[in-house]
């Protein structure tokens with residue numbers, strides 16, 4: 001029987017548990033054994049009890065739980081070759097040669113590097129007499145399949161990452177709450193949102209809450225943005241709006257790549273006579289129950305991930321499971337990561353038009 005491992009890595013995201021549940025159950029349904037690796041790559045390096053065989057009922061109730069119930073951690077040891085060799089040994093001792101990882105682009109790139117090194121890691125294990133050649137012989141190849149779990153929706157080649165719609169819903173709820181108090185006092189609020197270098201959460205929240213103005217990394221504020229923002233806000237006030245909401249992505253910048261901060265915007269609004277407060281939403285955006293969309297996305301993608309493991313040949317490049325125009329599809333993991341990096345590079349060289357185009361590309 002094939003043994004398939006599943007783990008969550010990087011920042012948690014609502015829906016990750018749904019993907020663990022789907023991988024475990026699809027593996028069992030496909031007559032394989034399923035193993036959960038606890039605490040991300042840390043669990044792979046520690047081995048033993050951190051790699052636990054899972055039965056159908058072990059993932060009962062996972063679908064509606066937020067965060068990741070099998071844990072996630074930053075693991076320095078896995079960054080070193082010695083750590084990866086130990087991880088390979090632990091996997092072989094458990095008989096696992098396929099890993100489904102739900103995480104961000106950094107975690108998925110690490111996984112593909114592990115796959116690439118796998119044959120040489122096994123050679124080293126035999127040379128160092130940590131395992132015998134008989135022990136390693138059945139495990140010639142490592143299969144890696146990526147699922148993108150991140151609230152940021154920052155991976156190219158997929159329309160939605162697991163967690164982004166839950167986070168968006170949480171942000172909208174929070175802004176709705178801010179709205180009522182802002183309206184009561186006729187105040188202005190500057191709300192800071194997460195997303196690292198990606199403005200998707202902010203852009204969507206701006207549309208979904210009808211905010212007055214937003215700042216995102218992909219469209220840096222042009223010279224004179226202060227006056228532009230104030231004239232938009234004043235126009236809205238003249239139309240009878242009793243509140244002002246400006247949403248600032250944590251990665252927002254101006255054309256010179258200087259960070260735009262909520263406090264800087266507060267000063268400008270206060271200077272224009274608006275009673276202004278700053279609300280930093282923080283990790284509230286990442287917590288809580290997954291939205292229906294993320295439960296569905298993680299389930300369908302988890303099922304597809306197991307299919308991808310079972311259909312893989314030694315030549316198949318590691319896939320990442322994506323959602324494109326409402327269809328679950330496989331894309332080469334490394335290409336998706338490379339395209340994502342190009343967005344950051346385009347922003348760095350101030351080629352904002354290309355950055356926007358790359359974000360939209362499949």
Ligand code: F6P
Pocket residue numbers: 011104150151152194195196250286
């Ligand atoms: O990638 C998810 C995310 O929540 C980003 O939006 C944010 O920049 C970062 O992680 C925060 O990381 P940490 O939880 O380590 O502070």
